Amino acid sequence: xxxxxxxxxxxxxxxxxxxxxxxxxxxxxxxxxxxxxxxxxxxxxxxxxxxxxxxxxxxxxxxxxxxxxxxxxxxxxxxxxxxxxxxxxxxxxxxxxxxxxxxxxxxxxxxxxxxxxxxxxxxxxxxxxxxxxxxxxxxxxxxxxxxxxxxxxxxxxxxxxxxxxxxxxxxxxxxxxxxxxxxxxxxxxxxxxxxxxxxxxxxxxxxxxxxxxxxxxxxxxxxxxxxxxxxxxxxxxxxxxxxxxxxxxxxxxxxxxxxxxxxxxxxxxxxxxxxxxxxxxxxxxxxxxxxxxxxxxxxxxxxxxxxxxxxxxxxxxxxxxxxxxxxxxxxxxxxxxxxxxxxxxxxxxxxxxxxxxxxxxxxxxxxxxxxxxxxxx
Amino acid sequence: xxxxxxxxxxxxxxxxxxxxxxxxxxxxxxxxxxxxxxxxxxxxxxxxxxxxxxxxxxxxxxxxxxxxxxxxxxxxxxxxxxxxxxxxxxxxxxxxxxxxxxxxxxxxxxxxxxxxxxxxxxxxxxxxxxxxxxxxxxxxxxxxxxxxxxxxxxxxxxxxxxxxxxxxx
Amino acid sequence: xxxxxxxxxxxxxxxxxxxxxxxxxxxxxxxxxxxxxxxxxxxxxxxxxxxxxxxxxxxxxxxxxxxxxxxxxxxxxxxxxxxxxxxxxxxxxxxxxxxxxxxxxxxxxxxxxxxxxxxxxxxxxxxxxxxxxxxxxxxxxxxxxxxx
Numbered sequence: 001x002x003x004x005x006x007x008x009x010x011x012x013x014x015x016x017x018x019x020x021x022x023x024x025x026x027x028x029x030x031x032x033x034x035x036x037x038x039x040x041x042x043x044x045x046x047x048x049x050x051x052x053x054x055x056x057x058x059x060x061x062x063x064x065x066x067x068x069x070x071x072x073x074x075x076x077x078x079x080x081x082x083x084x085x086x087x088x089x090x091x092x093x094x095x096x097x098x099x100x101x102x103x104x105x106x107x108x109x110x111x112x113x114x115x116x117x118x119x120x121x122x123x124x125x126x127x128x129x130x131x132x133x134x135x136x137x138x139x140x141x142x143x144x145x146x147x148x149x150x151x152x153x154x155x156x157x158x159x160x161x162x163x164x165x166x167x168x169x170x171x172x173x174x175x176x177x178x179x180x181x182x183x184x185x186x187x188x189x190x191x192x193x194x195x196x197x198x199x200x201x202x203x204x205x206x207x208x209x210x211x212x213x214x215x216x217x218x219x220x221x222x223x224x225x226x227x228x229x230x231x232x233x234x235x236x237x238x239x240x241x242x243x244x245x246x247x248x249x250x251x252x253x254x255x256x257x258x259x260x261x262x263x264x265x266x267x268x269x270x271x272x273x274x275x276x277x278x279x280x281x282x283x284x285x286x287x288x289x290x291x292x293x294x295x296x297x298x299x300x301x302x303x304x305x306x307x308x309x310x311x312x313x314x315x316x317x318x319x320x321x322x323x324x325x326x327x328x329x330x331x332x333x334x335x336x337x338x339x340x341x342x343x344x345x346x347x348x349x350x351x352x353x354x355x356x357x358x359x360x361x362x363x364x365x366x367x368x369x370x371x372x373x374x375x376x377x
Numbered sequence: 378x379x380x381x382x383x384x385x386x387x388x389x390x391x392x393x394x395x396x397x398x399x400x401x402x403x404x405x406x407x408x409x410x411x412x413x414x415x416x417x418x419x420x421x422x423x424x425x426x427x428x429x430x431x432x433x434x435x436x437x438x439x440x441x442x443x444x445x446x447x448x449x450x451x452x453x454x455x456x457x458x459x460x461x462x463x464x465x466x467x468x469x470x471x472x473x474x475x476x477x478x479x480x481x482x483x484x485x486x487x488x489x490x491x492x493x494x495x496x497x498x499x500x501x502x503x504x505x506x507x508x509x510x511x512x513x514x515x516x517x518x519x520x521x522x523x524x525x526x527x528x529x530x531x532x533x534x535x536x537x538x539x540x541x542x543x544x545x546x
Numbered sequence: 547x548x549x550x551x552x553x554x555x556x557x558x559x560x561x562x563x564x565x566x567x568x569x570x571x572x573x574x575x576x577x578x579x580x581x582x583x584x585x586x587x588x589x590x591x592x593x594x595x596x597x598x599x600x601x602x603x604x605x606x607x608x609x610x611x612x613x614x615x616x617x618x619x620x621x622x623x624x625x626x627x628x629x630x631x632x633x634x635x636x637x638x639x640x641x642x643x644x645x646x647x648x649x650x651x652x653x654x655x656x657x658x659x660x661x662x663x664x665x666x667x668x669x670x671x672x673x674x675x676x677x678x679x680x681x682x683x684x685x686x687x688x689x690x691x692x693x694x
Contacts, residue, residue, distance in 0.1 A: 028439045053676035054457045080414035143424035223598035225650030239622040311573035339601040347653045491692040
């Protein structure tokens with residue numbers, strides 16, 4: 001296979017400064033293996049064309065050849081930063097298809113683990129986004145807190161990054177009070193740390209110059225591209241799957257959906273910073289009201305769902321994930337479609353990057369918070 | 378002695394090469410080549426808790442022309458394979474490769490019958506010096522990989538094992 | 547319920563009858579089966595009523611010798627997941643492209659085209675998205691068992 005750019009990008013002799021620039025696939029600012037072919041005029045971008053597929057790992061074909069339980073490790077390796085929410089989506093989709101019930105204690109633990117994972121993912125986003133903008137200190141601070149969350153989740157699940165924790169019908173094992181105490185002590189400590197983060201970055205004048213009015217997503221484009229998640233909420237839409245189609249005990253907890261109206265990088269930043277606070281509120285409520293009881297309901301050993309189809313939507317740290325399963329009654333799915341949020345979020349990048357400076361385009365990529373293996377599946 | 382040079386040296390200076398290898402082992406500059414999940418553990422290894430900088434390896438270079446060691450962290454796909462080879466060729470000798478994670482060693486969980494896109498192990502493309510198993514390997518495993526690479530360069534383990542502390546039962 | 551009224555109104559603009567499905571069992575609020583010529587009018591009606599495109603994909607029904615193009619739409623203000631199924635024959639699968647109506651659908655159509663071999667008519671961009679540029683195989687077809 002050739003490494004040359006496609007034929008549409010031939011360099012013609014012109015009397016101006018236009019040239020073709022290749023960003024990636026190995027680039028520290030593209031958050032994975034993303035290649036963007038840029039037509040540049042000096043330092044301004046005329047046309048951006050993302051080239052995908054450098055991380056394509058055949059997830060949908062794999063899902064057709066594995067049993068429902070064997071798919072669980074593959075599902076969490078698509079978006080490794082929000083792996084708990086992907087696990088939750090897969091497990092809830094199969095439970096919806098088969099009609100399994102989940103005990104209340106298991107649902108509370110699921111919510112706590114997913115919200116901790118959301119905070120870890122946003123911490124990494126915060127560190128990486130500011131690293132893209134050129135600031136090195138926030139990366140170190142974010143990773144210090146992130147390691148604490150990873151320790152708590154390692155105590156619960158056994159792994160640091162790619163968890164396969166939930167099972168059909170609940171959790172694999174009993175959960176003791178040590179996990180809940182460690183979670184609460186982390187949450188109480190992090191509330192104070194979040195003030196440090198705001199002092200360090202949020203009011204910084206250089207940060208404002210680089211993110212205010214940069215990469216504005218208009219409300220008209222949101223529905224056309226199918227945007228979801230914090231980037232949609234930065235443009236004024238209060239759409240959150242946890243409120244719209246509640247799953248796994250989220251309707252029992254009180255939380256708001258933070259929105260901003262300006263639609264620029266600063267708005268998306270503010271939405272994610274406020275989501276930290278909301279996640280901590282949810283975790284606190286879940287820990288304070290957790291009931292005693294079993295953590296797994298009785299399900300058959302081999303899952304053989306009835307014929308039919310199911311769609312399950314879940315709010316990952318990046319947006320709305322929809323898993324669509326077509327089952328033919330056997331123990332392997334017939335067709336699985338993962339509608340990943342970063343796919344739609346990246347498709348608006350070509351529109352946003354037009355006319356921007358190259359440095360601003362990288363800031364926009366950072367604020368879109370994508371995980372490229374999720375886009376490539 | 379150092380691996381990765383394509384031509385054998387014309388003249389060998391015994392003592393000087395030992396000093397050079399010691400210097401190279403203490404300042405291995407990695408290339409930022411995170412492909413998938415293992416990239417996050419590589420970032421954690423460079424982070425504040427499992428600090429790679431104390432081994433001299435914390436200066437991650439974005440361009441291969443300034444890097445010594447290439448950490449292939451993640452799955453290599455068929456579309457990415459020419460890029461991996463091109464980056465390896467752009468690195469100046471002496472250069473080393475650490476294959477981090479099961480995907481880089483052998484294709485990992487993606488080594489299946491109907492595999493149409495995943496290269497089963499980066500060793501099929503470029504020579505590898507250290508393999509780090511795990512899915513993803515812990516950051517401490519990546520630190521140990523650097524120590525093993527230093528051992529390969531200097532034929533002497535740089536940081537000896539600390540003495541066993543007897544457990545109080 | 548206001549939500550289903552919105553969907554009913556949008557479907558009526560395209561001349562389609564609204565039939566709800568059981569949401570808790572399937573996760574879908576409405577599931578339709580249409581012919582290919584109704585896809586573009588439906589997409590135009592949904593776009594003007596504020597629906598957003600979730601995905602465009604396909605299912606390979608090898609036994610019944612056809613593909614089914616699957617479109618999923620949803621709305622930001624009310625829970626209204628709509629699934630549209632468009633059967634096409636397997637030997638010459640052609641679907642109309644909604645890339646001119648929903649620009650975000652172009653990438654979904656590119657991926658479905660390369661994975662299944664379906665042609666989307668008048669798609670603004672029909673290059674491969676995830677597979678290499680010179681790939682001549684369609685991996686998600688049921689009769690594809692690997693390259694060897």
